[in-house]
Amino acid sequence: MSYKKADLYPCNPATARGQATKLGSSGDKIVYTNGRTVVIRDLKTPAVAVTYSGHIQNTTIARISPSGYYCASADITGTVRVWDVVGEDQSLKGEYKVISGAVKDLEWDGESKRIIAVGDGRDKFGHAFMMDTGSSTGEIIGHSKIINAVSIRHQRPFRAATAADDATIIFHQGAPYKYEKTIKTHTKFVQDVRYASTGDHFASVGSDAKIFIYDGKSGNTLAEVTDSPHSGTIMACSWSPDSKSIVTSSADCTVKLWDVESHKAITSWSLGSGVDNQQVGNAWTASDNIVSLSMSGTLNIFDKRVGDKPSTKLFGPQKSVTAALTLPSTSGTFLAGTADGRVLSYSDSKYAPLEGSGHAALIPGLASISSGAVYSVGFDDSLREIEGGKSFVPAICSTASQPKAVAVAGDSTVFIAEVNEVEAIRFNQKVSELKPKFSPSAVAATGSIVAVGGEDQKVHLFDWDGKSLTESGTLEGNKGTVSAIAFSPDGALLASGDSSGKIVLYDVRERKTITSRWSFHSARINSLAWTTDGQHCASGSLDTHVYVWSVQKPMRNIAIKNAGPGGVSTVFWIDDGRLASAGADACVRTWSISFPA
Missing domain, CATH: 2.130.10.10 (YVTN repeat-like/Quinoprotein amine dehydrogenase)
Structure with a gap:
């Protein structure tokens, strides 16, 4: 690689x-x-x-x-x-x-x-x-x-x-x-x-x-x-x-x-x-x-x-890029959320601000599903829907407390990890709320499974039946607060990064650790992103570095050193051969990645 x-x-x-x-x-x-x-x-x-x-x-x-x-x-x-x-x-x-x-x-x-x-x-x-x-x-x-x-x-x-x-x-x-x-x-x-x-x-x-x-x-x-x-x-x-x-x-x-x-x-x-x-x-x-x-x-x-x-x-970001993602079913178009609450869309070689009034404070997370729906959460304690990657839907849904992360399930239910609870929201209506014994710090969803990372250094798995969350298992192995989690596209694997810089790869069905040797970062993992084939996972960290890890050969990786001055806040794949990273300096950098045949 x-x-x-x-x-x-x-x-x-x-x-x-x-x-x-x-x-x-x-x-x-x-x-x-x-x-x-x-x-x-x-x-x-x-x-x-x-x-x-x-x-x-x-x-x-x-x-x-x-x-x-x-x-x-x-x-x-x-x-x-x-x-x-x-x-x-x-x-x-x-x-x-x-x-x-x-x-x-x-x-x-x-x-x-x-x-x-x-x-x-x-x-x-x-x-x-x-x-x-x-x-x-x-x-x-x-x-x-x-x-x-x-x-x-x-x-x-x-x-x-x-x-x-x-x-x-x-x-x-x-x-x-x-x-x-x-x-x-x-x-x-x-x-x-x-x-x-x-x-x-x-x-x-x-x-x-x-x-x-x-x-x-x-x-x-x-x-x-x-x-x-x-x-x-x-x-x-x-x-x-x-x-x-x-x-x-x-x-x-x-x-x-x-x-x-x-x-x-x-x-x-x-x-x-x-x-x-x-x-x-x-x-x-x-x-x-x-x-x-x-x-x-x-x-x-x-x-x-x-x-x-x-x-x-x-147009362009003025403050740190804190969250970003590639729009589903598009070629080279991505959204970038910033520390001043703005969301910008990049396509046709230029940025454009989204239409409508956006967030008033930092955006910690963006999430999308294959149908094209995109959701954003902000430190203004609100959830917003983005339509077509171009404008905010006028309706605003308030959250119970400050959001930390957001994920979307296949049925368009939005899960928000907040300071003291996890909320489930569908069509701007609160469907369920969970107040766990631990403090949530990250969230990811695939199908009917919702993973919630906590400050207790564990990943808690929940089953979602459309009405409530039921805890079904716990994954242990991280050495710090779980700061980023991501399911592989088929939902079989889960990568969990923590505040110590360690990433643990789990088998979701077997509830077991595949490898805990993705540990080359030296500071908090801020973002994880999988390739569409589920064979490689990229990570971005506060230590300014980006790594691309291999599932088949866990000890092989691509190290992109000093990828983001001041720290990398988010990584995302524009396509399987092109990785993007962004962070404290408000610039989005792209990297051409070559995988072995």
Whole structure:
């Protein structure tokens, strides 16, 4: 048995209320961060993405060098890592502690040699350094509050502009960079400052909803753009590749395109209303794609020649993927439930959110049956049905307590393992409830048999007669709380994973252990998934690894190490040759698995 990497379905950028989110671009690619992960995503083929997870703490900003060979990414502790984007090794070029707090923005110079990083700090708010040695290349001074943005003129003579919460812009000469003057055009927080690619001008935007244009060499203020102004904080601005236009994204839920020479608005796009549609970041790629980021994490792609709406919207998980499954009787379509209560459907090379109001909190489980019905449970103490993999059924069924797992029997009865009981629900009506002596922690069902894992380190088997559950046996062998259980497709075998990382394989009919040697994980088993022939079982664990086990040869396995940075929450088979895993970094990774003939 062997494996190789297949497609990666990336997460969308992380956002925070009232804060700008910086997006970077390089050629046709955009680069952004979510948690500890840096994502480089090709807009022409959105499913083609590269992720980097070298940071220990949550990342805040990432930008690719003008040469295209390196990426600099920074985190909430003030650490900047410079790493290679050419090839799969992602070798580290250097790691530097630049300020004492979170880095809000960073920028490369035109020679891909120097970097300025800015943000929050105690002794200073910014630092200029060489990318290969970390040695200082000047001083970033003059601000009294957090610096939100920095931009560097890529042509000689080098110049740099920084924008901060103290409502000022500091203009620096370089290199080495040194203070030249303070620009006081804005009256509130300055959110972004960006140089044009020609270096002739730079622009600034801020919480006062104003836009200013400056001379790139002298820093003199040339004009204020007052035509058709935004009505809310402008979070970001970006220049067109030809340096003749700028695009701005605002908390008033609009994106505007401006002509720099005439200082007039060319186009205005409205994204709707409400917090989710506030625009908090943008980028303009070399292929003339305008990308604006919504507070909800949606990436809106605009064509400057077309219409008043985005030409494309890229959806994706913003929070950890906590549950997922392949839709029955479909090819390559799967659902992913997240820690913020959303369920997204992936098909036709893109994500789409389900229609209707979903859950309000983390989704611990999804379950389906061959007829196509899919059920989800959430920490909002509710059970929801998903119709056709596209929309939530309006009816909501409340659970007695917080759900931990869900399973569906062939007669469409839904079994929910909760904190203190197991509920059986059919057609949104409670049919039965069981309050066992143990605390349920996992559940699985096949035919008329229901297996309930417990914190007592045992799997309890129950017979279901359509009205009540009757205990018929106990399976012992796990060494910790039973955290995941799964029946083989024919119901003959049961795999049980626990909090210690051990998986035990049982014969259901004989009530005996087949093997207890699937024990290579070192932390809690979060998910188990069988192939359709029942000969192989995949496991995903908090230890970040995925294993594929063989029933016929229990000591043979495929080890996919570090499959999910931060831990794997769920594994599922898209088809018998393609395995998917997802977890803490909100990305879904797929693996091509080769089984021996």
